[in-house]
Amino acid sequence: MTGQTAYQELEALFQKVHHFTHLSSMAYWDSATMMPPGGSKARGQALAEVSSLINDLVGSRKTGDLIEKAETARDGLSDWQQANLREMQRQHFNASSVNSELVRAHALASSRCENAWRELRMENNWKDFEPLLSEVIDLTREQAAIRSEASGLSPYDALLNLYEPGQSSSTIDTVFARLKAYLPDFVKQTVEQQKGEVLIRPSGSFPREKQRALALDLMKAVGFDFNHGRLDSSHHPFCGGVPEDVRITTRYTEDDFSESLMGVLHETGHAKYDQGLPGAWLSQPVGQPRGMGIHESQSLFQEMQVCRSHAFLSFAGPLMAAHLSNPETPNACWEADNLYRLYNHVQPDYIRVNADEASYPLHVILRYELEKDLVNGNLKVRDIPEAWDEKMQEYLGLSTRDNYRDGCMQDIHWTHGMFGYFPTYTLGAMNAAQLYHAARKAIPNLEEQISRGDFEALNHWQSQAIWSWGSYYSIDELMLQGTGETLNPDYFIHHLQQRFSPL
């Protein structure tokens, strides 16, 4: 077999994987949005089966041999094919490091833990949750040790690399140290400074159907492609599905629309990245998103940089009023200045997903520090609640003692077996600020366009900077070609200073 033939066989193999990933993604989406509770056991088994099949296909010895063979013909491949081969190699390495029995055990334990979590969190029941989480963490540590052995990275970095290829915790430690030194005081100052602000909060009832109609209007305005996607509801909002059919979800609260609204726009940012991936390469590794930190940069670009800006809120205000106005909410509520104050109000709170932009990184840093210790064995599962409480007090001045629901049981990530994922949220926030800074330089009247609801130039710019590249570049290269430099936390800090300076 020639190297060229080997490469062609690899493309065919990864296309097959793409089809199975399609089924897996849709089944996962369904389990969060549509599935009745009694279906969860069978679903968990089906998902575990296909994930083990995918792992076998990607990680097989045969795939490894084909990659080796294809490497010999590298010079005859196009640039994109070469990048594709590199990404195949990366996926093969990740899949082959861990045997499929362990992958399956981990998936099953996670599914058990996640299913129980929904109830147990409501009940604030840490006691029954702890053994389920322990099981997940034991299997995670087992995986981390094997991946560490194979890659030469630390156990935590070996997991981090699954979500953020090529990144290391030492880099993250450095940028997070910067934020940790800056943010606690900044949060306090901003709370002080905002004390005098008059906020007109929307009140009354906002029926789900009206919230949904507004969300659909805004999704459409910013460029979500409804021919290739949907909006639904789930307990924990996410962006799922496949690039050809992106499924985003939200959760509605009838007495407060604001949470759902910005949540939808956040997921829309994720979705636009997926929908904008290079069409010719969707079935191949190089056509996939470039890691979760970049993915989150696109959601936060949409939500934080664009949609919480004064310009966007002056565009969205009238639409919000048209859908949601009611006798209890004065018209002044829908004015841009008021919305801007509402959507940029800093208030340390327990829940990460509700956190304001300035507190949010502190939630992430807390989780990052704890999960590093959990993976490295420096923290026992039973000690999580206490460690959580301590750090919450230190970073945000709040105690979560005996409040597991709003403390260490609030997130789905660990129950789902995802360790090494949390830092990508704040990497995303920093990337987003840096990218938006570059976009503003490239599009001189950007804010004026946004205030008119015109996102064409901006979407085009994002497509050129990020979306259309898939995994062609490394993360550093991608940021470099998109913004002229690699990750620089200054842009984020500068953004916060601007965002929270008085109007």
Add this chain to the structure above:
Amino acid sequence: MTGQTAYQELEALFQKVHHFTHLSSMAYWDSATMMPPGGSKARGQALAEVSSLINDLVGSRKTGDLIEKAETARDGLSDWQQANLREMQRQHFNASSVNSELVRAHALASSRCENAWRELRMENNWKDFEPLLSEVIDLTREQAAIRSEASGLSPYDALLNLYEPGQSSSTIDTVFARLKAYLPDFVKQTVEQQKGEVLIRPSGSFPREKQRALALDLMKAVGFDFNHGRLDSSHHPFCGGVPEDVRITTRYTEDDFSESLMGVLHETGHAKYDQGLPGAWLSQPVGQPRGMGIHESQSLFQEMQVCRSHAFLSFAGPLMAAHLSNPETPNACWEADNLYRLYNHVQPDYIRVNADEASYPLHVILRYELEKDLVNGNLKVRDIPEAWDEKMQEYLGLSTRDNYRDGCMQDIHWTHGMFGYFPTYTLGAMNAAQLYHAARKAIPNLEEQISRGDFEALNHWQSQAIWSWGSYYSIDELMLQGTGETLNPDYFIHHLQQRFSPL
């Protein structure tokens, strides 16, 4: 390897198949209910991929060898295991008889024909449809010949056996002859007899949400398990999903709720069968439904035997009134006598899916006779319209000359490459009548229970008679153990006589 070990390996293999079937079923359901149009190409590829994987797993040489090996240990297997092995053998035989190239060619021709059919039917365009259908029928005949060669059955019976294992067209010929001799005159008489009836038709608008709420109430009343299933909307109603999570669909028409309502109850009958399959064997061939004629018997048992009865309508009337009453519909509409007349009105018409219970079998017999001739080569595709018209005139006194849309182009089955399926509708109707007769003997006050909305004893009886057996018995054995005799068309004819005798 011992025969016992081989059997265990087979169970593991079919469990894997069960998991992939789960993903395939859910993805199919999603494509009919949720998927945006732009997702269809990727979905089609993913579904084709998994169906080819399933076919490979079930039909492989290795599976055949394991089955042969396991046969040597048959005596050491339990009764259920033996039945399971027999069903494994049957599935393996079906999957391995035809090579995958032919399966693929057939699937592609069917997909071409089906896609064109949607437009061509609207245009009443037989001329352009004919060559597409010819292609499907040629490939169907090729498959039938190969399956006939492998099984020793006639070509038509070889196809019929895919849907109705162990049944033959000679048995069907006999029972259909009985119906053909009886029904045309019976339909005429019933139309005459019903001429004097006063029907109060519900009128006005019946919002989807209200229809849905009523449907959910009635589904719940008759025993649909919402912990293991859902109701949604689709263009063509169906019962899909998996036994652990059964998804039924309906289509709402706001100016007429009756079509959706009985449709939902029909699909609920299918669903209750799936939900009642033997829990310990769900992942194995023996845990699957016993063919389409038995499946349809359960939907028609629910719809025709139970839900169109006077007893049921006297229970459902007040619920219908509570959900749907409006100023334009007089209260008398919701009375049992009126509903009974409405839901049992005989009126020969062109369209099978809208047919009343007495005409319906004649639609089926017409198709059965034509498709037998098509498969055996005794009817050319170009002669279908004339043959259709002749039989419609003979059986129902209606001409479809030049009216292809309401004649031979009305159904999806042939365009979809399904030959041998049509007779299962009427086998189902006959089985249902025979089963209901047995249930009435077993539960003396059954109708009184139904009129109170109490379905516990009846569901228990159906579970014992049919559901809990999966594919343990052959069709004949199942009917014998459930009713004391094998298929006997007298019960259906008797049922029609009762049903359409004056109130």
